[in-house]
Amino acid sequence: MSAPANKVNTKPGHTFRKFKDGEHRWRSYQEQIFTADETDKCPTYVHKTPPCQASCPSGEDIRGWLNIVRGIEKPAKGTAMQEYAFRRLTDANPFPSVMGRVCPAPCQTGCNRNAVEEFVGINSVEQYIGDTALSSKYAFKAAEQESGKKVAVIGGGPAGLAAAYQLRRKGHAVTIFEKYEGLGGMMRYGIPGYRMPRDVLDGEINRIVEMGVEVRLNTRVGTDVKLEELEKNYDAILFAIGAQSGRALPVPGADAPNCVTGVAFLEAFNQGRLRFVSNRVLVIGGGDTSIDVVSVARRLGYVSEVGEAERPENVVLGYAAHDAAKAAAKQGADVMLISRQPIEKMNAAKHEIDDAIREGVKIRGALQPVEVIKDANGRATALKVIELDYSKGKPEPKPGTEQVLEADLIVAAIGQAGDFQGLEPFNNGKGLIAADKFYQVPNKPKYFAAGDIIRPHLLTTVIGQASVAADTIDQYFRHQEFAKRPKVDVHHFNLLDKLREVNLQPKEFRPSEEMGPRPIDQGLRGTSEAGKAVGGYAIHNFEDRASSEVCQSNELFLGHFAYEPRNKREEKVPSAEEVLGHFEERVIGLAEPQAIAEAKRCMSCGLCFECDNCVIYCPQTAVKRTPKSESTMGRYVYTDYDLCIGCHICADVCPTGYIKMGMGDH
Structure with a gap:
């Protein structure tokens, strides 16, 4: 049922349909009763893609595995919820533990829950599924039949x-x-x-x-x-x-030996060769790679007395490797990141930028490199930059704002090839x-x-x-013509596959045997009667638009959802004083109860999540629960069109936008 009004009082912008933003109280008891007109249209059930999934470049069935974790979609007998969710997730992406940790989560930016209070922590539930799969030793299987290719x-x-x-x-x-x-x-x-x-x-x-x-x-x-x-x-x-292969800075002097790329820097660190950096490290970038470089540099620190062969650039370029004993005398390095973009428009994830600042990284935006300044030996000693003005929409250098930033190591994280x-x-x-x-x-x-x-x-x-x-x-x-990819090209929930899984698949459509003689004007359109009985040849007024349409927040009944704070993972982000030598994992995964609670915040946009609103509020008792023996995910309710008067209350109170007043359209 809908969220009580006294619980919807925490987040500005949490709105009820037909009311202004910020209104939480009924003006009269009469308004507590849903009223509606009558139309010539009756409800049909329309499956759409949720925006989280449409925003996921891997195309994961995010809504699907969240509904499994929360307990709405049930696994087959003998299969654990965790494994069932893992199988659904990995249809698209075989790296749930990795992605649950490092993906910047465009799915969360697209999440319709942002219209209520805050996005669902999709990454955190994905990490829970992935880590559980590893500890439970879930395996992948190849196809039973080899193709010979x-x-x-x-x-x-x-x-x-x-x-x-x-x-x-x-x-x-x-x-x-x-x-x-x-x-x-x-x-x-x-x-x-x-x-x-x-x-x-x-x-x-x-x-x-x-x-x-x-x-x-x-x-x-x-x-x-x-x-x-x-x-x-x-x-x-x-x-x-x-x-x-990283791209070098496209400015004069960038051929100095202590000007390296972010890709080479991180490779040397991750191979264990790079154990310390220089005193003053200047990184040019703004994306996730540049954030990794500055965070690593702060953790590594610098050693004051090093020989020529031990200079960090020689290690990065593969000419040497650092000695562990030498690295024991590390001190904190002065690390700065500059970006051509203003800080608030940098490509890196905001929480990663915030973490880097907490770790002691200085960040400056709207600066453009002009020239690498070298000493008599050809080594870089500084980078000349100029401020950029974005007031006219595109960046323009500001005359007279040139400045020099001193550096012992310059790292370009501006692109790859x-x-x-x-x-x-x-x-x-x-x-x-x-x-x-x-x-x-x-x-x-x-x-x-x-x-x-x-x-x-x-x-x-x-x-x-x-x-x-x-x-x-x-x-x-297979010598097939390459099929046109769908407009919404992701791994969709498939109701027919779900019905087959639980042995409820419709039987083959044979009009001459099943329908019998019918008037010509009726044709073969009606599915109401055809879908009622178990084993009928039609799925009762279900329309799948998932490959072409995304379910937007204005299609939902947001009044159903109470304010529920996000279940956040614990993050061990060190301070500037603690960061030197701190290589412990930063993100601590959710325990099972927290993962389930977070999954329950999902609004299941575009697919029924069995809330019963339509059944409860229908004044004609036309909307009914599908009998348990015939029910499954996506087939929880049906409409008795002999009773329906077209009042569209069921569509108004459907939290997920799954019910549309479509029957009667031609």
Whole structure:
């Protein structure tokens, strides 16, 4: 039922339909009774995609696994809730523990719960599901039937691993060629261990490899293995090499030896070679990579007396490695991050920016590098910058605002490109590989590409691309024309699949046998009678618009939802005084009761979550619960159209926007 008015008093903007913002009290008892007119339309049940899922580049069925965790959608007998949620989540994304920790969560930005008080903590529930799966040792299974086709995946990062996972589920053999000594790509060599514990990463990678994926480490395709050899031995080749070459600052003097890229800096740290930095570290960026660089630099600190070979830039460039004994004398480094964007418009997640400031990082926005200043030996000593004016919408340098920022180590985290050694013909001139919307390389049969090598973006983005690329490769093997992707291209809840799972699938539609003679003007339109009985051939007035429409907050009855504070994870973010040498995991996952409580905050936008409002408020008792023996997720209520008068109260009080006054439209 609806939230009591006295509980809806905490958040400005929590509104009831038909009332002004901020009004929480009824003006009279008469207004407590829902009234409505009558129409020629009756309710139908319309499934739409929730905005969290539409905002998720991996396309996870977020609403689905949240409803499983909260207990609305029940697993099959003998299957634990946690495993059922894990299976639903990993249809799209095989890395729930990783993504629950490091994904910047565009799903939470899109969450309709923001119109009530605050988004659902999707990341925190995802981490709970992923961590539970690891501790319970849930495994993936390849398809029972092997296709006989072989795919070479070049690159063992998130895109390559996700593609291997999806291809094995389709029955195709996969070999991953990885130039490094370990799988994981940017998950291993770009994200620090205090954000992504390596035992968690290894657990989720091993689960994919154990599906029967062949792995060849320390093998660079193009030099160690020629492409011609892969063309001869494999039926398809997928480029998933990532963008692990950072871009240098495009200003004079940036060729100084102590000007390095953010990608190289993080790789040296994550490989254990870089153990301290310089006294004054200046980072140019504004995205997540730059935040990782400054946070690592604050944790590493600097050593005052070092030899030429031990300078941090020589370690970053691979000429040396730091000695652990030398690193024991570390002191806190002076670390600054500058961005061309104003701080409030930087691409990095806001909470990551806040954490970096707490850790002692100085951040300045709206500054543009002009020149690297060098000493007589050619080493950088400072960076000249100029302030930018955004008052006219686009950045313009402000004359007379030039200033010099002193630095001993300058790190550019301003963009990435691919490493094309031995693969030069595939470079599109921008350090990337061109691919069409199906992730096929144009004019190169059997070649496909996915991930950062197409366009550097989020981990969740490359995982979503890998899923589409796997579909494309599968269709290529079947000699099928590449199917048009849906407008809302995600992993949708499928009511027919759910009915099959619980043995309630409708029987085959045979008009001559089932319908009998009917007047011509009636045709075969009616599904009310056809869907009532168990095993009927129709699903009772259910319309699936999920592949084309997203359920917006103005379609919901927000008055149903009481103010419920978010169940937040504990975060161990060190202060500026504590950060030196602090490499413990920052995010502590939710316990099961908190994860379930957070899942219950989900409003299940676009799909019934069995609140009974429509049944309770219907004045004609036309809306009824589906008998338990016939009921399942998405099939909880039905309408008796002999009783319905078209008052649309059920649609008004439906919290999820699932009921539409559609019957009667032509």
